[in-house]
Amino acid sequence: MRAVQTASLLVALATLTAASAQSTVKVGAVTSLSGRFATFGQMQRAGFQVALDEINARGGVNGSKLELLLEDDASDTNKALNAAERLVNAGVPVVIGAYSSGITKPLSQYMARVKVPLLVATAVDETITKPGNAYTFRVNNQSSIYTRSLIEQLRKMGGMRTAVILTSNDAFGKSVLSDAKKLLPGGGFTVLSQDTYDKGLADFRPLLNRYKSQNPDVVIFASYEEDAVALAKQVKEVGLAPRVIAGIATGFALPEFLRGAGAAAENYLVTMVWNPDVKYPGAQNLYTRLKKALNGEEPSQHAAQSYAAMLAAADAIRRGGTDPEGVRAALAQTKLNTAFGPVSFRTYGGYQNQNSVVGLVTQIQKGQFVTVAPATAARGKVVFPKPR
Amino acid sequence: MDQAAVTALLQTLAQGLLTGGLYALIGTGLSLIFGVMRVINFAHGDFLAIGMFITLALFRAFNLDPYLSLLVAAPVGFALGFVIQRFVLARLGDRLSEGSMLATLGIGLIVSNTLLLTFGAQPQNINVPYATNTFQLGGVQVSIPLLIAGLGTALAIAGLNLLLYRTELGRAIRATAQNPLGAELQGVKTTNIQAIVFGLGVAFAAIAGVLLMPLLYAFPTVGENYTTKAFIVTVLGGLGNLPGAIAGGLVLGVVESLGAFYISNNYRDAYGLVAFLLVLLLRPEGLFGRTVKRV
Numbered sequence: 001m002r003a004v005q006t007a008s009l010l011v012a013l014a015t016l017t018a019a020s021a022q023s024t025v026k027v028g029a030v031t032s033l034s035g036r037f038a039t040f041g042q043m044q045r046a047g048f049q050v051a052l053d054e055i056n057a058r059g060g061v062n063g064s065k066l067e068l069l070l071e072d073d074a075s076d077t078n079k080a081l082n083a084a085e086r087l088v089n090a091g092v093p094v095v096i097g098a099y100s101s102g103i104t105k106p107l108s109q110y111m112a113r114v115k116v117p118l119l120v121a122t123a124v125d126e127t128i129t130k131p132g133n134a135y136t137f138r139v140n141n142q143s144s145i146y147t148r149s150l151i152e153q154l155r156k157m158g159g160m161r162t163a164v165i166l167t168s169n170d171a172f173g174k175s176v177l178s179d180a181k182k183l184l185p186g187g188g189f190t191v192l193s194q195d196t197y198d199k200g201l202a203d204f205r206p207l208l209n210r211y212k213s214q215n216p217d218v219v220i221f222a223s224y225e226e227d228a229v230a231l232a233k234q235v236k237e238v239g240l241a242p243r244v245i246a247g248i249a250t251g252f253a254l255p256e257f258l259r260g261a262g263a264a265a266e267n268y269l270v271t272m273v274w275n276p277d278v279k280y281p282g283a284q285n286l287y288t289r290l291k292k293a294l295n296g297e298e299p300s301q302h303a304a305q306s307y308a309a310m311l312a313a314a315d316a317i318r319r320g321g322t323d324p325e326g327v328r329a330a331l332a333q334t335k336l337n338t339a340f341g342p343v344s345f346r347t348y349g350g351y352q353n354q355n356s357v358v359g360l361v362t363q364i365q366k367g368q369f370v371t372v373a374p375a376t377a378a379r380g381k382v383v384f385p386k387p388r
Numbered sequence: 389m390d391q392a393a394v395t396a397l398l399q400t401l402a403q404g405l406l407t408g409g410l411y412a413l414i415g416t417g418l419s420l421i422f423g424v425m426r427v428i429n430f431a432h433g434d435f436l437a438i439g440m441f442i443t444l445a446l447f448r449a450f451n452l453d454p455y456l457s458l459l460v461a462a463p464v465g466f467a468l469g470f471v472i473q474r475f476v477l478a479r480l481g482d483r484l485s486e487g488s489m490l491a492t493l494g495i496g497l498i499v500s501n502t503l504l505l506t507f508g509a510q511p512q513n514i515n516v517p518y519a520t521n522t523f524q525l526g527g528v529q530v531s532i533p534l535l536i537a538g539l540g541t542a543l544a545i546a547g548l549n550l551l552l553y554r555t556e557l558g559r560a561i562r563a564t565a566q567n568p569l570g571a572e573l574q575g576v577k578t579t580n581i582q583a584i585v586f587g588l589g590v591a592f593a594a595i596a597g598v599l600l601m602p603l604l605y606a607f608p609t610v611g612e613n614y615t616t617k618a619f620i621v622t623v624l625g626g627l628g629n630l631p632g633a634i635a636g637g638l639v640l641g642v643v644e645s646l647g648a649f650y651i652s653n654n655y656r657d658a659y660g661l662v663a664f665l666l667v668l669l670l671r672p673e674g675l676f677g678r679t680v681k682r683v
Contacts, residue, residue, distance in 0.1 A: 169654070195652075195654075196654065197654070202603075202604050202605075203407060203645075205400075205403045205407075206400050206404075206644075206645045206646075206647075206653065207648060207649070207653050209400050209403070210396065210649050213393060213395070213396035215392075225511065226511035226605045229513055230604065233520050236520035237520050237534075238399065239529040260513050260515055261515070262515045262517075263517075264519075
């Protein structure tokens with residue numbers, strides 16, 4: 001710890017001398033660099049770093065270098081609150097964070113109390129911006145985006161009337177289940193079965209058999225990586241062959257899913273909010289830079305979200321100055337086009353300061369995620385009906 | 389019932405039986421150990437995890453077909469079991485029942501944490517081309533890896549029976565199970581026999597792990613669930629009763645599958661436990677009773 005402090009002090013000194021005439025502008029961030037969310041914290045850090053390098057290479061913010069004060073919350077709410085307090089005391093005009101919804105919710109309440117804007121980069125819980133508060137801005141999507149964009153796409157593909165839903169029995173899975181139950185009838189679908197399962201269930205065969213006997217047009221899954229792979233394999237095994245199989249983000253949206261499930265996952269529809277192939281300017285380049293920042297590891301959408309959040313923070317400081325109230329006013333006027341997609345914070349449909357993220361629908365084609373919807377972001381055409 | 393419902397029922401039954409076969413293999417190892425030395429092996433599921441991770445490591449390193457890993461996993465399991473019995477459990481002396489319970493619990497913790505340190509907590513799987521291969525049998529889809537697992541189970545159990553009833557070693561094992569002191573007096577080295585039996589039990593768990601690997605992902609604590617299953621299987625069939633363990637495994641697999649299909653998936657583990665409680669209430673000695681000859 002001591003060595004780290006000394007090292008960072010030396011780095012700080014070096015930057016000070018290098019840019020002796022140039023002062024720095026600080027931005028704070030809280031994420032989980034250790035603890036159970038550490039994988040995602042690493043993704044966030046990579047996203048921040050790539051954005052920071054990009055901003056400083058272009059000359060920084062209003063002639064000053066942008067500096068990131070990054071605090072680790074150790075995947076713990078109390079530590080996150082302490083970290084935020086340190087950042088506020090250090091005088092940052094805006095804080096980005098945290099990874100998980102459970103930590104971000106109390107963090108957003110604290111930040112509103114001390115009147116410093118919080119820019120949420122990855123947490124998806126609906127209640128963070130619904131109703132939200134004047135000091136919380138969210139760059140990434142709310143969780144219902146995934147289900148909404150999928151059902152929109154299914155409606156467009158046409159000719160399908162029945163669906164079954166199977167999700168993991170946790171906060172995310174349950175919210176997908178309730179969103180799907182609400183939205184499917186509106187899209188003209190009858191829900192034939194809705195189930196949840198406990199994480200780590202290895203044998204989905206009885207459920208999949210039941211679905212097979214119900215013969216639905218669409219099967220919708222939401223689950224973590226290992227279960228996603230097991231599901232894809234067992235779907236093939238029991239011979240469940242609906243017209244469309246769809247995975248809602250998380251486990252299905254990971255490169256590990258493609259590797260683990262192989263050919264069994266071909267033609268699955270997977271909803272996510274960012275994919276390297278989207279038609280936003282610079283997306284492919286961002287992917288390359290994120291991958292480099294992660295030492296060759298595949299970046300997830302969380303890295304891209306964090307990248308966009310850092311760009312939005314810098315942009316707000318550029319326009320609003322280094323006073324929290326100024327930054328807050330500037331954030332409300334944000335209009336950015338990033339490699340993650342357009343960013344603007346709006347108040348609509350019960351959400352406050354929520355970026356209306358474009359929900360992407362990708363399809364696994366020849367072992368790759370290919371963005372197929374919406375048309376503004378798509379690279380490829382959806383393969384439908386499924387070739388036999 | 390219409391045609392689709394009948395097919396779905398048959399399919400669920402078939403898969404339940406094949407899954408039950410795997411439970412039987414795991415339960416047999418546990419039952420064998422209990423039958424011979426009255427030790428309940430709480431690390432049984434963790435030995436299964438060892439089998440899975442051996443398969444995973446060999447696949448990653450040499451692209452070795454999962455089923456060929458049996459040639460490594462079974463002897464490694466046997467050696468591990470032999471050493472554990474010889475150098476840990478055998479030294480507990482007369483305090484065997486409580487001592488062995490705690491010792492096997494501790495060994496299980498060591499095993500799962502060693503796997504955690506070596507392979508990480510992330511669930512990992514291997515993707516072999518035939519993992520999702522199936523064939524049709526009168527409208528019922530049968531998974532080839534699951535069928536191989538079932539056949540492997542049958543072979544392993546048949547082999548064990550040959551060993552127990554057709555060889556000198558088997559005779560010694562049965563003698564040790566019936567009366568350790570008497571066997572010792574007849575010149576049987578019971579400490580060796582017990583180590584061999586524990587080795588066989590662990591080898592069975594490791595074999596089950598290998599057979600599961602093409603179907604499932606591995607993670608360090610994957611065994612926990614299977615320790616419980618093995619225990620249920622063993623008690624269903626009657627403690628220490630090998631044919632009982634096989635029947636118990638099949639019953640558990642079918643009960644779980646039918647319950648998940650017709651009632652709800654959420655109580656899946658509960659169906660086995662309910663069957664377990666019913667058997668204990670109605671036939672405390674297990675489905676096959678204690679009057680049946682032990683190994």
